[in-house]
Amino acid sequence: MKTQLSWKVGGQQGEGIESTGEIFSMAMNRLGYYLYGYRHFSSRIKGGHTNNKIRVSTEKIRSITDDLDILVAFDQETIDVNASELHNEGFILADSKFTPTKPDEVKATLFAIPFSEIAKELGNPVMKNMVALGATASLLQLDAEAFRDVVQGIFGRKGESVVKQNMQAIKEGTDFLHSQIPVSYKSMKLASADGYARMFMIGNDAIALGFLAGGCRFMAAYPITPASEIMEYLIKKLPEFGGTVIQTEDEIAAATMAIGANYGGVRTITASAGPGLSLMMESIGLAGMTETPLVIVDTQRGGPSTGLPTKQEQSDLLAMIYGTHGEIPKVVIAPSTVEEAFHDAVEALNVADEYQCPVILLSDLQLSLGKQSVEPLDYRNVSIRRGKLNTNKEAENGSEYNGKRYQVTSDGVSERVLPGTKNGVFHVTGVEHNEHGKPSESASNRVAQMDKRLRKLSHLIDTYPTPIYMNRTCDEADVLLIGFNSTRGALEEVQVQLQQDGYCVNHAHIRLIHPFPTSHLVPLLQAANKVIVVENNATGQLASIIKMNAGFHEKIESITKYDGTPFLPRALYHACKELL
Template sequence: MINQLSWKVGGQQGEGIESTGEIFSMALSRQGYYLYGYRHFSSRIKGGHTNNKIRVSTTPTNSISDDLDILVAFDQETIDLNHHELRQGGVIIGDSKFSPKQPEGCTASLFSVPFTEIATDLGTSLMKNMVAVGASSALLGLKADAFRSVVEQIFSRKGESVVEKNLQAIEEGMKYFLNEAQDNVGDFQLVEADGQNRMFMIGNDAVALGALAGGARFMPAYPITPASEIMEYLIKKLPEYGGTVIQTEDEIAACTMAIGANYGGVRSLTASAGPGLSLMMEAIGLSGITETPLVIVDTQRGGPSTGLPTKQEQSDIFALIYGTHGEIPKVVIAPSTVEEAFYDAVEAFNIAEEYQLPVILVTDLALSLGKQTVEPLDFDKVKIRRGKFDLNGELPELEKNEYFKRYEVTEDGISKRVIPGMKYGIHHVTGVEHNEQGKPSESPENRKAQMDKRMRKVDKLPDVFPTPVYKDERHEEADLLILGFNSTRGTIQEAIPRLEKDGLKVNHGQVRLLHPFPTEEVKSMVAKAKKVVVVENNATGQLAQLTKMNLCQGDIHSILKYDGNPFLPSEIHNQCKELF
């Protein structure tokens, strides 16, 4: 019996590939296995190769694996494109409808199972994915009952007969494979899991749930890959809590509507990807100069322009920090796991209101759409902090013709905030430079005072932000420090034991606060290492450049990947070894 394996299903988009992986992984998750999944899909509604690679383990796992144990194929293209990942002794299970063929040089065992034929005999070819699940389950030594609760959850609204037909399809797939395979395959039976109840969710759902728990009640947004699931989740959930989602005509409208809602005292967010973020830049500047809280989620994808909308990339760092014209304070938070995405979403709203500025929560496609096992979330950790804003507080009476000093110059750079309708809170709001009462002013003295006030808001944020850098410091003096951000964390963690087997002492830091940069935290880690390497999915080494700039240090190496795919542990391992 084995403690982990890697399973992949592939075929043409729109052929049920996603549902096959979903049913397979949900059943395993409910038995207590840890899972990590990554979907490769085409930027088309239907057609084009797609696959779903799922890692199953009895211990926590946060990375896709280098190799593959089982490949389930609905067409020959799946075998041709993915067979190179199969390890020695791996298995291909193909639909006999397309007469699967073994590629030259492939040593995996090939089994032809009539997915489509069995499903058609049971009533509809649409159930071929359930037959495939059954064949896979037979190989893993699972029982059909393991899928009952999942099938009931998905198909119960269609009636009991549909539920039973799908369960029968799983059973028939199991039977056929067991008869076909007999003793011709190796050991693929998983060690029994602990049976613990854990969540299995994508990063987008964690962000949306965090926004809901953090008090967000309004989301204006325009659909875009890979951010749309945040909007779709909140469309279902926000109305239950008195909130709403509006699909806007574009990202400009979405951003300005979110600013308006926050100005009115309602916690609001919008979510997009690189192209939408570009359109929001002027509005982000409006949030900065009017000191209106704003939360934006940026789910990075392949660019530029439309680029690779369904592929992995981490190339928005400079746009996030420097994209707006002029200078404003802003905060950029980068969670590195699904669990962090939940808690960071809550924190984004707290920081936006406490510091009265735009906060961008940045993820990447692998984190946004990749599915991970998550331990039960601790909602006792969710605290709402609104800073210098008290909706029920009383303001001092104003003199005649006097206005409230909404932009009063203060030592910490943060002024008392009011919303429309508060007695004695009347003030001007404008996107041009203004004085303490909000009235337009071009006075050089006032300009400097207001700029200094705004910019010093975030001076101390790196000191109070919870975990600005995730640290895995195994050694007081290390041969190598590996830095990364977002979804590379799990892959780096898997590469480190391999490097240590090679005799290297390795520390790891995952930057979770990109701006303002946690200079002192990173500097202390760099000081303990002989060499520093930054791992990131872009062509220009943006995190490496940001690190060099803030640390005033140039001797930092880069490991870059920008072909649309996430890193594999072996790639990080091999390229780090080359430094020594």
């Protein structure tokens, strides 16, 4: 009996491929399995090949697999593009409408099933997806009733007759395939799950939920893949908490509006992808100079320019650290799991307030749009810290505010006064200024203000909750694996495989990218004979940052991937073996 399987559905974009995967995933999640899903889709609304690959397991997982057990195909292109992933005992469930064929070298069994014809006979051709789910259920020895709660939840508002019709389509698919499979065929039946239904969500939803829990009440943003879901989530939820979302005319307006709202005291965020962040760079510098909190999400995708809008990449790293002109304090945080995405969103808001500077929450397409099982989030650790936010109670009682918004302090952080506070008026400008905020080109003032701003982050590394996720299994390692963002799941599996081969392996995932947690990483680098840095870009940006901050050039090797697809565990394992 299998402990995990990989299932994929494919067809033309706009054909309901995503909803098919969603219904299958939700049903398996409610049965208690762990899931991880990844969508391949084109950068257009309709047309072009798309697929949704779902990994189902009895144990926690954080990546998709190299191979495939079941491929559901609504067109021949799906077979042509994806059949190579099928192992010899896999299955292709294809719509007989297009007379499916498979390459000679593919040994998986093909079943041509009249998805479209059965759906048409039931009165709705769109329900071919439900027939396909029924055929899948037959292979997994699942009762069609396993889908009822999900179907009820999705179609119940349309009336019981629609629910009944869709359930009938699932049953027809189950019955048809059951009649076609010889008794000698092995099923894909999974071992029983623990029956515990976890949350099933994408990283963008977790980020948005984290902002909501962390006190964000305003978002200004312009839609862009793969960040739009953050805005869509908050459009629905923020009004329930007295907040709102404004879709701006472009990313420049979004960033400056977010700065204005934060200046007014409202916790505000914006979210975009690489092209949008390029437009925001001057505004990020403005937030740094005016010492205004600003939280921006960058969901990385294929670049440069428009690049690959719907494909995986991690090539914004250096831009997020060094993209602005001039020198300002800036924080770059990189969660690696959905749970971390939630908590890091909260922490980004706190850090921005405490250090009065721009904070970039760095994600990537795989983490932002990949859907996975999530344990219940721990809200006990959610706290809201506003830092040196001076409500100026003394001034309200008649004392005089000294007006030194940018007062030089030992920790680099000055008290912040909100507009409208009695006697709290101060001058603010994007040019260099003195302690009162008035423009100044004095050389001594420039040095004093620059030094003040740049020493803000001197203690952040020591106070940040988890600057590096570490799985240290040995004191002296044959190899140290390092990554950031969504590569964590694949690296975790590679670590296990290499240890089974007899290697001693440690794993570090960088979560605080800037300022770089050198002191935390150096002991792991010292204890490793070889260091392998894994990242989805062409130039090894994370490896360069490690070398710049920590050294150890002679130990560090890079494995890069920049074809628009995520790392797969087995392929990454073989790439690591070649370096050992």
